[in-house]
Amino acid sequence: MITEILSPNIEITWLPWAVAYFFFIGISFAAVTLTLPAILFGHKQSLGVARVAMLVMLICAIVGPVALLADIHQPARFWHFYACITPWSWMSIGAIFLPIYVVATFIYSWLFLRPALLESKAKAGIVGIMARILGVGSWQGQHLLKLMAMMTLILGMIIALYTGAEVAIVATRELWSSYLIPVFFFTTALLAASSLSLLLAYLMHEDNVTLTSLSRYSRWSALLSLAVLAYWFVLAIFTNGAEARSLVLLQHSTQWQLNLGLLVLLFAVTAFFASGSSKLILLAALGGLVVSWFSRWLIFIDGQTIPKYGAGFYTYELPWGTEGLSGILGIFGLWLFLAIVLYQILPWKNRTESRVEVQS
Amino acid sequence: MDISKRQFLSKVATLSVGAVLVPLSSTSQAGINDQPPRRNGETGKRWAMVVDLRKCIGCQSCTVACTIENQSPIGQFRTHVDQYEIQDREHPENITSLMLPRLCNHCDLPPCVPVCPVQATYQQKDGIVVVDSDRCVGCGYCVQACPYDARFINKETNSVDKCTFCTHRLEAGLLPACVESCIGGARVIGDLNQADSQISQLINEHKKDIKVLKPQAGTKPHVFYIGLNKAFENRINGQSAVWQPK
Numbered sequence A: 001m002i003t004e005i006l007s008p009n010i011e012i013t014w015l016p017w018a019v020a021y022f023f024f025i026g027i028s029f030a031a032v033t034l035t036l037p038a039i040l041f042g043h044k045q046s047l048g049v050a051r052v053a054m055l056v057m058l059i060c061a062i063v064g065p066v067a068l069l070a071d072i073h074q075p076a077r078f079w080h081f082y083a084c085i086t087p088w089s090w091m092s093i094g095a096i097f098l099p100i101y102v103v104a105t106f107i108y109s110w111l112f113l114r115p116a117l118l119e120s121k122a123k124a125g126i127v128g129i130m131a132r133i134l135g136v137g138s139w140q141g142q143h144l145l146k147l148m149a150m151m152t153l154i155l156g157m158i159i160a161l162y163t164g165a166e167v168a169i170v171a172t173r174e175l176w177s178s179y180l181i182p183v184f185f186f187t188t189a190l191l192a193a194s195s196l197s198l199l200l201a202y203l204m205h206e207d208n209v210t211l212t213s214l215s216r217y218s219r220w221s222a223l224l225s226l227a228v229l230a231y232w233f234v235l236a237i238f239t240n241g242a243e244a245r246s247l248v249l250l251q252h253s254t255q256w257q258l259n260l261g262l263l264v265l266l267f268a269v270t271a272f273f274a275s276g277s278s279k280l281i282l283l284a285a286l287g288g289l290v291v292s293w294f295s296r297w298l299i300f301i302d303g304q305t306i307p308k309y310g311a312g313f314y315t316y317e318l319p320w321g322t323e324g325l326s327g328i329l330g331i332f333g334l335w336l337f338l339a340i341v342l343y344q345i346l347p348w349k350n351r352t353e354s355r356v357e358v359q360s
Numbered sequence B: 001m002d003i004s005k006r007q008f009l010s011k012v013a014t015l016s017v018g019a020v021l022v023p024l025s026s027t028s029q030a031g032i033n034d035q036p037p038r039r040n041g042e043t044g045k046r047w048a049m050v051v052d053l054r055k056c057i058g059c060q061s062c063t064v065a066c067t068i069e070n071q072s073p074i075g076q077f078r079t080h081v082d083q084y085e086i087q088d089r090e091h092p093e094n095i096t097s098l099m100l101p102r103l104c105n106h107c108d109l110p111p112c113v114p115v116c117p118v119q120a121t122y123q124q125k126d127g128i129v130v131v132d133s134d135r136c137v138g139c140g141y142c143v144q145a146c147p148y149d150a151r152f153i154n155k156e157t158n159s160v161d162k163c164t165f166c167t168h169r170l171e172a173g174l175l176p177a178c179v180e181s182c183i184g185g186a187r188v189i190g191d192l193n194q195a196d197s198q199i200s201q202l203i204n205e206h207k208k209d210i211k212v213l214k215p216q217a218g219t220k221p222h223v224f225y226i227g228l229n230k231a232f233e234n235r236i237n238g239q240s241a242v243w244q245p246k
Helices: A016-039 A044-071 A090-120 A125-134 A142-168 A180-203 A208-238 A242-250 A254-273 A278-305 A325-345 B003-030 B061-070 B141-145 B167-171 B177-181 B198-205
Strands: A002-006 B047-052 B080-087 B095-102 B121-123 B129-131 B187-191 B223-226
Touching (some): A016 A044, A016 A090, A016 A142, A016 A180, A016 A278, A016 A325, A044 A090, A044 A180, A208 A242, A208 A254, A254 A278, B177 B187
Parallel strands (some): B047 B223
Antiparallel strands (some): B121 B129
């Protein structure tokens, strides 16, 4: 029997900011897909979903990169990413596409809001001012909107691919080194995006059709995430790949058993509540957000406490400062702030669907 | 909108989508996650280290000397000596201990290098893996990719830090601080390309007993151990008693 008497405790390197980045950018690119039935395929009843998802996509496309900047320990050197482009590094590829994606979300939501902006030009107050600034010209731009929907979708999928791949190629972390990671990130991102859209739709007094559609997205993405998790266990038990090596490492840890059990339970409860009454679907929305955050927390934060060579686990305690709790609160505060500001200064409240050209 | 405008916009769209995809296709040809060419350092040399565990007494002189030489912050180490207690299952009264010096393995296929998004971490022509701390953005991707937990974000510089085999000392004709300070002479550094170097001779002499950490990782480590039990080649299957700085 071997006992490790002396070995330093290695601190985690990707901080809760990384969890926040993967959480918010995931929500953003998944929200793009929620806008498509209305914008790209002209499904009139999905316009409420598209409107809320558009707002979610936009806010998270700003909050995500802020969290990413905070996670790199030299944020002022971010320009090095562009001065030293490294095509063989997934992170560098991501750094190229991330700002393009963010700009695409700006243009996409701007085009979506154009009819309402043109309509609001004469209004008094901040909405009118913003409409006069952003509503330049008199063109509607609905064909451009479809084009931009496709562009944003492609860019969003590139972000989904790179965020998944940059984690999955880390061969030395068995928990990360799985082709299921990008898939799991996507299904849980879809869950968080539909859950967050559902909460906003409720607050924005969207109709029942919208709430029901979003809760259906939540239910299916929760079930899909559960299926991916189940498949991970199948691979872990019946193959001898990285998933199996992970299970060997984690199976004797009570903490990990509890965490994985809780994860399964949260997905199941979310899926169950998402098919319930109007009050229950709000609980499902909260559950969807919590489980999406929690799954990323497990992968990144707890995943980094697994030593690559030594015995046992490294210890991690959430610090109170910006590297920990106040950072998490801060980034959610930024999200809330942007949500309030963007909701107040842009004409989301106008029934833009009556002005958006849709094929019935 | 007239037809010419529409055609123009559709061409712009095609070009834009194409432009988005071009970088991906070119990178896949370049091989994502492939080792980039080595740069700087001495051509023709291959620095490596042999650690003779039979001679290590776990005094941590190397840890202290490295910390003083390289000024790593308190609680963060470029090298350290892990200590293990091994108890015979059948004869519990038989207890022995192992001192295991750990450092960057300066692998031939270092997984930390291709992941760096700004090429701040690279392998020199002489095999030493270094970090340009002025270029490093502190993203920590290399820390994740290293199979040996040999890298860390320096709390004072906010850049990645790691063992460099004291390349600044080697260039000045000096031994690395850990080698210089080792009481038992357990650490030997040298050029593998030189057949008559002490390290080449040691490796030849102990050919059958030379081991590296995590050989299955496929990284071709260049820190070689003499006297390493097979149970310590890969991740330790045992209990931990983690020491943590207050």
